[in-house]
Amino acid sequence: MQQFHKKTDITFKNSFEQTQFIDWRTQPRSYKLYPNFFRRYNINEYEELKFIKNFGKITTTKKYGKEEVSLRANPSAGGLYPCEIYIQIRGIKGFLSGIYHYEPLNNNLTLIHELSNDGLEYYFDTDSKKFIFLISNVYFRSSWKYENRANRYLLLDTGHQLASIFTSLKAENIKFEFEFNFDKKNLNKEFGFDSQEFFQCAILIDNEKDTKPKQLREPLISVAPSDYFIKNKFLEEFIQKLENEKFEEQIKASIFEELKMKNIQNSIDKRRSIRGFKKESISKEEFDEITKDIFSIASKINIDLYFINNNIKSMKQGIYKNVTLIQEGDFKAIGTKLAFNQRLGGDSCFTLFFTANEKSNYIISYIFSAFLAHIINLKCANLNIGCTGIGAYFDEESKKILNTTNNILYLQAIGK
Ligand SMILES: Cc1cc2nc3c(=O)[nH]c(=O)nc-3n(C[C@H](O)[C@H](O)[C@H](O)COP(=O)(O)O)c2cc1C
Known part of the structure; x- marks a missing residue:
């Protein structure tokens, strides 16, 4: 299945060849x-x-x-x-x-x-x-x-x-x-x-x-x-x-039992994808509430999470692998560029990268990346924090910036 991924990479070169008008x-x-x-x-x-x-x-x-x-x-x-x-x-x-x-x-x-x-x-x-x-x-x-x-x-x-x-x-x-x-x-x-x-x-x-x-x-x-x-x-x-x-490794529903979600019905009714951020910050507590169970569940199902911190209070700006800072700095411009030049990628408080290595089951990793992104979207709706999935991004450039050989499966921008 990995071959289907490689063949559909967006690169700087082929992005110019894509249909501009729809x-x-x-x-x-x-x-x-x-x-x-x-x-x-x-x-x-x-x-x-x-x-x-x-x-x-x-x-x-x-x-x-x-x-x-x-x-x-x-x-x-x-x-x-x-x-x-x-x-x-x-x-x-x-x-x-x-x-x-x-x-x-x-x-x-x-x-x-x-x-x-x-x-x-x-x-x-x-x-x-x-x-x-x-x-x-x-x-x-x-x-x-x-x-x-x-x-x-x-x-x-x-x-x-x-x-x-x-x-x-x-x-x-x-x-x-x-x-x-x-x-x-x-x-x-x-x-x-x-x-x-x-x-x-x-x-x-x-x-x-x-x-x-x-x-x-x-x-x-x-x-x-x-x-x-x-x-x-x-x-x-x-x-x-x-x-x-x-599918040899099945995903057990019990993995998700630890997931804490408040006011689920309210989140379902309110969930939306944000179209632009005001570039306000979020607190470390809000970040923790959105991501805490997500990091631990992702690691159990072989999804490696990275994120660029643009604007979370009391946390150093930079690139993180799971919760560990791997490169400090201001990556807002790069975040926008990687997200196929969509400003959502750099104007967010943080932009998540869902990735998986080639040994993990491609279909499962892909489906469950969006599954986790959905849970995040619902948690954000409950906290009045904006959020959107981003499916258009530069594959190879994202790998280079994150310093990984993993496939990049999905991006998600979160902020105010
Ligand atoms: C898989 C996926 C990829 C998406 N990619 C983008 C994207 O690259 N840029 C963007 O602005 N919105 C993106 N969106 C958000 C959709 O445009 C949005 O879900 C759709 O317009 C419906 O709006 P709603 O989510 O508010 O119901 C994506 C959504 C999904 C589920």
Whole structure:
């Protein structure tokens, strides 16, 4: 998988060759709609299902000229929203057991398959579950803008989406497991994805029954996930590799039990990506509250965190590896430059660099970098501190400045 990373580096040289102009009128539709005759259920009407809204509900609308854009609980690179969520539900009183598609725009669940003795568990080789949440990617929504580098944005958007599901469950104290090892290839076929959409990962919730559901009785109806589609060979190669990838080290949900988060619902409702900083400082206490558990969790899942401290009170300016200062100095101008000349990188109080070495599992490191970034985004929302993920950065230059051979996976600017 590392080869897909190297081939999508942004360098000083190739940055000039990138498309400078983008015609937003050609943006593919960012949500999937099953036909009207499918049965739909509004989440608001089912107390036990209300937490699902937190996965992706609309939390604000913004006007750009005449256009009104809806922004969701989950952030997305370029606001392109390549993730879709499918949910298998069993044993909820008054609710038909089935596989549903989640519609974030109106918080509906669309029934796409009624369960009998069959179920998604078959593809996970596991016993019966109360809920299975599956995240898929519609790659063209991202490749439309980011071309081949969309492979990274898809993983990052997936990580944020996974964390949105995680925090929604955490707010309700619901126990779950992450799952990356399942028969993605067959499941992509059963869902009629036809190479336009593919599964990335899942979250499973047990229902303490050891029956083993059978293979789906029939394939599901194939529905185009966008209004049009342009094939990308590089990304299809990436999907093929992903379908055959074995994940030996699974990430245990218990690693995240130590994570302390206050007022989760308030954070979910308020979370946004900041568009510019006022260049005010934050205190050391605020920095600690945002990052404390993050450093310790990152080290357990082989993510190496670096940060540039531009403006945290009572802490020396400079480059840090985890919490250790490795080079003192004012790196604001460099921070901006590394973030593809975006001022967010240098105007922040600190800019985090999520990195991983080539021995760690590429997919897991990528998805969980964005997962941790999402938790930080929520913590910031609660503290009224601004924050944004940055997917556009110079790869090799960042490595040089941080003095690392690790892959640079994601940047995040945090400040006031
Ligand atoms: C993976 C990822 C990469 C992003 N990269 C950038 C970036 O390079 N520059 C930027 O200004 N915003 C970036 N954003 C922020 C998005 O533009 C933002 O999430 C989107 O417009 C929706 O707004 P919201 O997060 O306030 O809901 C990124 C977001 C994600 C999830």
